[in-house]
Amino acid sequence: MGETLADNVIYRNVYAFVEGALGPDWAWAAYAAGGLAIILLVANGVMAIGTGYTWFERRLLGRFQGRLGPNRAGPFGLFQPIADAIKLISKEDIIALGADKVVFTLAPVVMLAPTILVLAVIPFGSGSWLADLNVAALYIAAVSGIATIAVMMAGYASPNSFSLFGSMRAVAMLVSYEVPLVMALLGVTILAQSMSLVDIVEAQALPFLIVTPLGALVFLAAVSAELNRAPFDVTEAESELVAGYMTEYSGMKYGVFMLAEFTNTVVAGAIFAALFLQGWKWAVLPSHLWFLIKVGGFVFVAVWVRATLPRFRLDQILSAAWKYLFPLSLLNAMLLAAEVIIWPERGAAELGIMAAVNWAVSVPAALLWSRAVSLRSAPPTLAALSPRAFSGAAGRARQAPGGEAAPDSAARSAGTEGG
Amino acid sequence: MYGAGILRGLGVTLRNLARRPFTIQYPEERVPQHPRFRGQEFTWYEQRCTGCASCAKYCPLGIIRIVTDPDGGNEQDGGSYKVDVFDIDQARCMYCGLCVEACPYDALHMGSGFEAATLRREDLVINVDMLKAREKRPSTWFRPQLERAKADPHHGDPVEWREAGREPFPWHPKRPAQTPEEMDHRASADGSYRSER
Amino acid sequence: MTLRTEPVVVNVGPHHPSTHGVFRMKLTFDGENIIDAEPVIGYLHRGTEKLAEERQYTQVITLTDRLDYVSSMTNNQAYVLSCERLVGIEPPARGKYLRVIAAELQRVASHLIGVGFFLQELGVFGGTALMYAFRERERILDMFEMLCGARITLSYMRIGGVLQDAPEEFWPSLRSFLDDMPGYADEMQALVFESEIVRARAIGVAPVSAEDAVAASFTGPILRASGVAWDWRKAAPYDVYDQVEFEVPTCEGGDNYDRFWVRMQEVRQSLRIIEQCCAQIEPGPVRATMAMLFRPPPGEAYVPIEAPKGELGFYLVSDGSIAPYRCHVRSPSFMSLTLFREMLVGWKLADAIVTLGSLDFNMGEVDR
Ligand code: SF4
Ligand code: SF4
Numbered sequence: 001m002g003e004t005l006a007d008n009v010i011y012r013n014v015y016a017f018v019e020g021a022l023g024p025d026w027a028w029a030a031y032a033a034g035g036l037a038i039i040l041l042v043a044n045g046v047m048a049i050g051t052g053y054t055w056f057e058r059r060l061l062g063r064f065q066g067r068l069g070p071n072r073a074g075p076f077g078l079f080q081p082i083a084d085a086i087k088l089i090s091k092e093d094i095i096a097l098g099a100d101k102v103v104f105t106l107a108p109v110v111m112l113a114p115t116i117l118v119l120a121v122i123p124f125g126s127g128s129w130l131a132d133l134n135v136a137a138l139y140i141a142a143v144s145g146i147a148t149i150a151v152m153m154a155g156y157a158s159p160n161s162f163s164l165f166g167s168m169r170a171v172a173m174l175v176s177y178e179v180p181l182v183m184a185l186l187g188v189t190i191l192a193q194s195m196s197l198v199d200i201v202e203a204q205a206l207p208f209l210i211v212t213p214l215g216a217l218v219f220l221a222a223v224s225a226e227l228n229r230a231p232f233d234v235t236e237a238e239s240e241l242v243a244g245y246m247t248e249y250s251g252m253k254y255g256v257f258m259l260a261e262f263t264n265t266v267v268a269g270a271i272f273a274a275l276f277l278q279g280w281k282w283a284v285l286p287s288h289l290w291f292l293i294k295v296g297g298f299v300f301v302a303v304w305v306r307a308t309l310p311r312f313r314l315d316q317i318l319s320a321a322w323k324y325l326f327p328l329s330l331l332n333a334m335l336l337a338a339e340v341i342i343w344p345e346r347g348a349a350e351l352g353i354m355a356a357v358n359w360a361v362s363v364p365a366a367l368l369w370s371r372a373v374s375l376r377s378a379p380p381t382l383a384a385l386s387p388r389a390f391s392g393a394a395g396r397a398r399q400a401p402g403g404e405a406a407p408d409s410a411a412r413s414a415g416t417e418g419g
Numbered sequence: 420m421y422g423a424g425i426l427r428g429l430g431v432t433l434r435n436l437a438r439r440p441f442t443i444q445y446p447e448e449r450v451p452q453h454p455r456f457r458g459q460e461f462t463w464y465e466q467r468c469t470g471c472a473s474c475a476k477y478c479p480l481g482i483i484r485i486v487t488d489p490d491g492g493n494e495q496d497g498g499s500y501k502v503d504v505f506d507i508d509q510a511r512c513m514y515c516g517l518c519v520e521a522c523p524y525d526a527l528h529m530g531s532g533f534e535a536a537t538l539r540r541e542d543l544v545i546n547v548d549m550l551k552a553r554e555k556r557p558s559t560w561f562r563p564q565l566e567r568a569k570a571d572p573h574h575g576d577p578v579e580w581r582e583a584g585r586e587p588f589p590w591h592p593k594r595p596a597q598t599p600e601e602m603d604h605r606a607s608a609d610g611s612y613r614s615e616r
Numbered sequence: 617m618t619l620r621t622e623p624v625v626v627n628v629g630p631h632h633p634s635t636h637g638v639f640r641m642k643l644t645f646d647g648e649n650i651i652d653a654e655p656v657i658g659y660l661h662r663g664t665e666k667l668a669e670e671r672q673y674t675q676v677i678t679l680t681d682r683l684d685y686v687s688s689m690t691n692n693q694a695y696v697l698s699c700e701r702l703v704g705i706e707p708p709a710r711g712k713y714l715r716v717i718a719a720e721l722q723r724v725a726s727h728l729i730g731v732g733f734f735l736q737e738l739g740v741f742g743g744t745a746l747m748y749a750f751r752e753r754e755r756i757l758d759m760f761e762m763l764c765g766a767r768i769t770l771s772y773m774r775i776g777g778v779l780q781d782a783p784e785e786f787w788p789s790l791r792s793f794l795d796d797m798p799g800y801a802d803e804m805q806a807l808v809f810e811s812e813i814v815r816a817r818a819i820g821v822a823p824v825s826a827e828d829a830v831a832a833s834f835t836g837p838i839l840r841a842s843g844v845a846w847d848w849r850k851a852a853p854y855d856v857y858d859q860v861e862f863e864v865p866t867c868e869g870g871d872n873y874d875r876f877w878v879r880m881q882e883v884r885q886s887l888r889i890i891e892q893c894c895a896q897i898e899p900g901p902v903r904a905t906m907a908m909l910f911r912p913p914p915g916e917a918y919v920p921i922e923a924p925k926g927e928l929g930f931y932l933v934s935d936g937s938i939a940p941y942r943c944h945v946r947s948p949s950f951m952s953l954t955l956f957r958e959m960l961v962g963w964k965l966a967d968a969i970v971t972l973g974s975l976d977f978n979m980g981e982v983d984r
Contacts, residue, residue: 058688064432065747068440161626165648165965231813239634240969308432309425310738310813313966314648370422392797424810431807432744441751453758453956465884477908479675515678515771520779521908529765560765572794 042124042296043116050115050263051081057262057303064307096248098159107157108249108256115263117143122270123198125280125288126343129200137195140271141178144226147264148174151235151245154257158248169314169390170235172224176321177232181222183329187215188275190336191346197271201279205348209276211355213330214362216276218325220408223268225317228261230306234314269298323373331365332358438616452531454559454571457516460530461507462557463550464580467526477521482508505547506518520561520605525584528557528565558584621914623651630659634737634969637979643960643968647793650968653960655953658922668943673699673775673910676943681769681949683945684981686729689722689760690923692773692902698930699775701765701917703910711902712855713775717790717893718763718772719855719921720886720982725756725835726924727879727886730976734876735808736819737973739966745808752800755793762786776912777903781931790894797887805880809873818873821827822971823958824869832954836926837878838975842870848922860892872967905911925949948976 011034018030055070055078061067070077095101121136123129132141148171155167191194191212192203200208209216225232236244243249246257273294274281280287312320335358343350426474444451452458470487487500519529537543557571559565561582627642638659644652664683668676680691693715696760700707700761703955728749762783764772772779808814824834829842839846847864849857865881867874912934920929926948935941952975960968 061741063440065742065744066435066441067747068442068444071444120830165626169648197749198832218593230739232965233739237966238741239739240966242633304429304432305740307744308428308678308739308740308807309811310735310817311966312813313817315964316816406536422812424806424812424815427806428808428811431803434803435744435748442752451767453783455763456761477672477675479671479678494947510900513678513769514766515681515769515838516765517678517771519674530983544944558765566783 009045010041011035019119042119046266047116047259047263050259050266052086053266053299054258054262054297055080057265057306059160060300061307063303078374085255088252091251093251094252096159098246100157103153104157105253107150107154108155108260111147112145112260112263113150114146115260115267117146118267118271120182120189121197121273122267123201123279124270124298132196132198135195136197137189137200140183141182144181145174145178147226147260154249155292156243158245159340161186161249162241162243163245166235166237166241166247167236169241170228170245172314173234173317173321176318177225177325180218180321180325180329181226183333184215184219184222185325187332187336188210189324190333190340193340197274197279201274201281203346204278204281205346206351206355207276207278211237211351212276212332212336212358214328214358216398217366218329218332219272219275221325223272224302224305225321227264227268229265229302230353231309231311232317233311234317237311241310265299265302266295267300269295272298299376317406319373324369328362328366328369332362336363337409435467438613452573452575454566454575455530455532455571457514457519457529457558457560459509459512459514459532459535460532460553461519461545461550461554462528462553462555462578463505464500464526464555464583465547465551467524467583468502468505469524469526470502471520471523473523474518474527477517479515479517480511480513483518484508484513493577496601502547505550507543507545507550508543509535525562528562529560531556531558555579555583570575621646628965628968629656634972636733636972636977639972639977639982641960641972643966645965648964648966650960650963650965653924653957653968655956657661657853657953657979658983660979662903662984664984665943668940670937670939673703673912673940674907674908676940677771677773678769680950681771682980683947683984684726684776684923684925684928684949684978685768686978687722687726687924688768688770689718689772690726690921690928692770693719693855694919694921694923695926696775697919697921698774698917698932699910699912699957701919702912702915702932702934703775704912705776705904707777707904708901709856710781710897710900711904713893713897714763714778714782715773716758716855716857716860716942717890717897718760718778720889720893721756721759721790722728723886723924724883725753726751727883730803730879730924730973731808731876731883732977733973734818735814736972737969738814744813744872745804747894748800748807752797752848755789759786759789759793762789774903776905776907777901779903781902790890794887794891794894796903798884801880801883801887809877809880815873817966818876818970818974820869821872821873821967823869824955828955828958829870833951834926834955835951836922836924837882838875838952839926840866841865841874841878843868848920848927852920854919854921856893856896857889859896862886862889872970872974875976879976911936920946923948925978926951926982945981947984949975949979949981950984952977953982 014037015030015034018033019027022029031293058080059069059071059077070080073079073083095104118140120131121129121133121139123132151170151174152167155163155165155170158164188200188208191208192200194200194203204211221232224230228235234240237245238244241247246254249257273291275296278295279294280291284290285293336354339357340346341356343354346354453480470485472487475481475483475485484504485502486504488503489500490545514529519527535543538583539605539609555577556575557565557578558572559570562570564584565578565582568582569575570582624645626643626645627640628643630638635641638924640656640659642651642656657847662682664679668679671679676917677692677695680695681688683691722919729739729746732743732746732749735745753902760770760772760784761767764770764779766772766891824832824838826842829839830844835846843866845864845866849862850864862885865878865885867878914936916931916932916933917928918931927946928948929946931942931944931946932940932980933942937940959971963971
């Protein structure tokens with residue numbers, strides 16, 4: 001363990017200043033002031049990184065697509081986020097007629113809240129964390145669920161069908177993906193025998209990405225769904241829903257949504273780095289920088305996937321969550337639990353053996369299971385409901401070579417919440 | 420294997436990440452244009468124009484307005500009309516080039532620009548004075564003689580009216596193989612311009 | 617307990633990212649499922665057919681550029697072929713070869729855009745494949761610029777041939793394009809057609825049987841995707857299509873995936889045709905007549921061609937004057953929308969968007 005909060009330079013100085021000014025009776029105020037100073041620093045710092053990340057994502061996405069991306073404002077377009085912010089702030093703040101004003105205004109704020117709250121438990125470098133919470137994993141799962149409410153609020157408050165569609169999709173999807181997310185966190189928790197992110201990082205003699213590949217896969221899928229990122233970005237789905245739940249937003253309200261979204265990606269990268277990539281450890285560079293590089297690797301992959309993969313349909317996403325990711329994450333958790341009983345001491349060697357076992361089990365399991373679960377589309381079953389006579393033109397499904405057209409009625413009925 | 424296709428797709432995008440971007444950063448760079456590009460800024464040679472108004476007639480939109488004046492009374496034996504008004508309403512022009520194709524005397528040529536944006540529509544109307552004053556950089560579109568002479572509106576020199584003529588075209592049986600001097604039906608024997616009176 | 621639900625009517629379009637121009641779908645939803653669909657067209661109506669009646673035959677060529685603005689070249693071709701039959705002239709051989717080369721380049725460009733939009737509509741941000749498609753299309757447009765000075769509104773073909781011969785630099789750039797394109801087509805295929813997500817999203821979605829496709833007057837790739845090997849280039853060869861060898865790719869399923877797959881295969885066949893044309897073309901005149909004014913004898917003519925989107929033809933009636941008495945456009949895009957409702961009902965909103973893209977219609981041609 002490195003330094004603790006009391007050793008932090010900023011904290012110490014602010015504490016000493018306030019205590020000196022007000023006297024030792026006001027130690028609690030000094031404590032609060034010191035804490036606030038660090039919170040301000042971390043929250044604003046991460047938001048600044050999130051803002052800068054918008055530039056990174058757009059540039060990189062552009063290069064993936066043979067474009068340059070934003071390159072007008074400043075060198076390499078580096079000031080683009082600032083230009084965007086100025087533009088968004090100076091735009092008229094429109095609240096659509098018929099919108100629920102209070103909820104409509106509140107939604108972006110609620111959207112941003114979990115992003116900042118999660119920062120509390122993330123270890124940014126050796127000894128750099130706001131709180132070494134002993135239930136950090138649980139805290140992350142709980143807090144990130146708030147975003148669902150924000151999306152729901154935005155969709156409910158906007159007088160727009162597309163917004164409603166987007167928010168309904170979001171609720172169905174996010175609620176489903178909480179389960180594999182928590183199961184993936186459970187696997188890591190079992191392995192590290194602790195829910196504290198600091199302990200989890202300390203426990204990684206080998207990166208957990210290698211030790212528990214299945215857990216990492218499930219976590220990645222679940223986290224992309226939580227973040228509305230490709231290939232699970234049905235909530236915004238710009239080719240279908242224009243902008244999903246954000247359709248009616250403009251000006252800085254929209255900006256806050258986007259800020260939350262982009263910052264979320266960075267924060268998710270930080271969580272992934274802490275959970276699966278040894279956090280700040282294995283450092284040849286200063287630990288903060290090393291951590292940042294790992295986060296950068298995560299967001300690079302995220303952008304890469306966004307540039308390549310189309311999105312699933314909502315029912316396929318729900319099928320994937322319940323039929324594919326959930327069983328696999330269960331398998332993963334049980335496997336890890338058994339291994340933890342067999343090897344109570346977990347140094348690098350034991351983790352290596354566990355990794356070998358896990359890879360040997362999980363790769364065939366994932367492949368076999370993917371054969372059993374079909375995401376192929378079934379012919380429509382709603383033809384009979386159609387108000388006009390249905391000619392049956394679309395009724396003959398093709399038997400795809402190799403793939404069986406399995407009717408996934410569970411997923412089908414899950415998509416009928418729009419009324 | 421399930422996922423193999425996804426991995427191949429990821430490979431394709433990664434390969435393209437290494438390639439150079441293909442977009443052009445417009446105000447600084449421009450797409451290299453072929454000399455045949457047909458664009459704005461018509462090139463018009465008053466020395467060649469007879470005022471026949473074929474161009475006006477063949478314009479699908481009827482946006483060329485020509486008003487002519489009898490020019491000394493010798494129209495019967497090869498003289499020409501004096502062109503008083505030659506308005507091309509570029510605001511409606513679609514640069515189809517039919518006017519240029521129709522011009523029997525190679526007086527009208529396409530230009531090569533594409534940046535004639537103005538603040539008012541009226542400013543887009545090209546009149547005869549502008550046409551006269553303009554630097555003569557004709558596009559080689561439908562002008563094989565310019566193409567043979569390697570004329571280039573972007574990099575080459577301006578083309579003089581004598582060089583802009585063409586070989587005898589099949590529909591001109593009465594005017595076989597003219598030299599540019601002969602083509603200049605306005606030039607008097609001593610080479611001075613009658614239209615400059 | 618049963619929940620009482622009400623259908624929701626949503627207007628997708630006329631201003632929507634995925635409706636390919638100003639097209640409006642009136643979709644009735646039960647949850648995410650479409651239970652009724654109604655196409656509303658006419659937002660881009662410019663009265664092309666009526667305008668054609670007031671223009672000389674040559675002037676109408678400029679109007680055809682603006683029908684399906686993604687493939688102006690084939691529009692020109694269809695129109696001048698009808699005119700030539702009406703007037704009764706035959707273009708010289710080199711002119712015909714140039715026409716076929718230009719038309720096949722246009723087919724490649726159009727299909728590239730079509731396939732690129734597939735990924736865009738499936739939800740890749742910015743449609744990565746679409747950007748790659750634009751990159752290749754740019755080279756085709758450069759070649760068009762060499763041919764006729766324009767990139768989109770080409771007006772390259774004339775009654776009795778083509779406007780002018782290709783310049784020298786056209787042939788090397790065509791050569792290098794033909795050399796590079798198969799590799800890019802492979803890349804495109806790997807990116808678009810092999811992804812498991814695409815296969816899960818598109819295979820089996822909105823299938824159209826062969827009988828239905830024929831009954832609905834489908835033509836072009838969407839007909840061939842249903843398994844009917846019908847191609848005007850084979851059925852009634854125009855220009856020099858009887859001189860070249862090529863196959864007509866077909867599929868069985870008639871679903872969204874197949875409709876795009878057929879287009880991808882047609883790109884390769886088009887490259888084959890261009891190769892053969894380059895080998896066969898010989899020097900000579902490109903235009904039978906330099907005339908711009910025609911007075912065809914009274915009568916009528918209709919020459920269908922295989923445009924990238926299907927059968928395109930101009931039905932021209934002449935009354936002996938310099939302008940057509942009547943000009944009717946048989947546009948493939950308009951016919952593609954006949955099964956709109958049947959294809960969409962029962963599927964989800966996300967499928968509807970892809971289905972719409974798989975029809976690859978163009979509002980400039982639908983509304984005319
Ligand atoms: S280019 Fe076409 S539209 Fe423009 S003036 Fe000439 S004929 Fe008319
Ligand atoms: S520009 Fe050509 S077509 Fe037009 S009036 Fe002059 S000579 Fe005639």
